[in-house]
Amino acid sequence: MKLSAFIAALGIAVSSSAATAEPVNLTLSGGNPGGLWSLLGAGIDRAAKADDGDSVITYQATGGGFANIGLLGGNRTDLGLLHDAEAKIALQGGEPFKSPIENMRAIGYMYNWAPMHFFVDRGIAEEYGLQSLADIAESGAPLRIGINRSGNITSNVALAMLEAVGVTDDVISRNGGQFVRAGANEQADLIQDGRLDMITNGIFINHSSFRAVDQNSDVVLLSVPREVIDATNEAFGTGTMVIPGGSYSNQTEDVTSVALGALLVATTEMPDDVAASLASSLIANIDEVRGVHSSMATLSPELLATPSVLEFHPGAAAVYQDAGLIN
Missing domain, CATH: 3.40.190.10 (Periplasmic binding protein-like II)
Structure with missing residues (x-):
């Protein structure tokens, strides 16, 4: 099944130059203002807007990955940036968590360098x-x-x-x-x-x-x-x-x-079509994210789709599979 056909089946339209994704309106919890994660938030927002000018990814400054996991675990944010090591600790219920956090799903790997x-x-x-x-x-x-x-x-x-x-x-x-x-x-x-x-x-x-x-x-x-x-x-x-x-x-x-690496993470509450729209926008407009800082120049669709400690969100996984990035 081609990417465009899959997206059409989900009721959204993402492909090459002519088609656009359904607009998304999401909150992304990151890190300190002015840090790399805030730049990534801006790049992710631009990637979504490149497919639909009405899309908005609103960046929320937080204390970082552990804080974002707490927000995701309580379904108090749509998206969060976190390190792979933080996700592993959360899955095991290690400090600072009192029990395992099991509702997180990956949208994409942002860097591992x-x-x-x-x-x-x-x-x-x-x-x-x-x-x-x-x-x-x-x-x-x-x-x-x-x-x-x-x-x-x-x-x-x-x-x-x-x-x-x-x-x-x-x-x-x-x-x-x-x-x-x-x-x-x-x-x-x-x-x-x-x-x-x-x-x-x-x-x-x-x-x-x-x-x-x-x-x-x-x-x-x-x-x-x-x-x-x-x-x-x-x-x-x-x-x-x-x-x-x-x-x-x-x-x-x-x-x-x-x-260490960093992941863009949603929860099991995110609808499949929204996760698919976001993953598709990241693939199609990856230069918007690469351009936020010289350290992100080597970000690729292959890295976005790299398996990590978290399962992919089903909507994102289907997009990566259709694009031939994962089996």
Whole structure:
């Protein structure tokens, strides 16, 4: 069945240049104003409007993925952006959720290229022989390690990866160090000022905060043991990504790490035709989303249709199947 025939069967019209989708009027819960997710919200809105000028995707700023899952779980928003790792935790009913959240369905994968970075001051790395995460626990290094704030999924992932190599709060304290909670930009400032020795975060390669660290601090990027990557991916539903050698000043070799991704998610309450209209608009007008930021340039229909920790909404799945993107 061709895409146009499928859409017609649903009572909406989406195809190439002439046809348009039924207008949608939806609320999308994202993250902080001015961040990438707010830009994605604008791009998704433009993609829907490109098929029907009466369509509206209204962006709602929130505390991020965990907050959006709470809104979706209570059917208090139509759409939400969230990380794959956050979705995995919600499906299992892990903290901060009291029970599994089971009504979420994916509309599309928006990106999967936010790798975990572990930067260490080069002088300390050389003094204590730190080349890998696996070297930290036995090194005795009194590291002050920046971890993102509680409620940010990168803090959960970073702590799990460090624990997998024996780096716990007790070990760090015994060595004379500590974990310090700070956001990405704060971490950059703190390591530059000598108040942190190591920072951790999962953001795009050469994100502005990482560029600031690379330009203003003498740091090296630690490697990550393969078994840590595999265990993290199993626990959080994350992926694997290579940070190419030369991405940062003191990085000569490729570094493979865990990578977070972000999903556009609806609920089981969304009608099939609405989910199909939205998925169709994203495929047909993907340049509207790619154009919101240089980091989104490689978004593709194939990525939109990549299976994740969440089932696809039936309406979106039918569109992807008809387009030959999934079986």
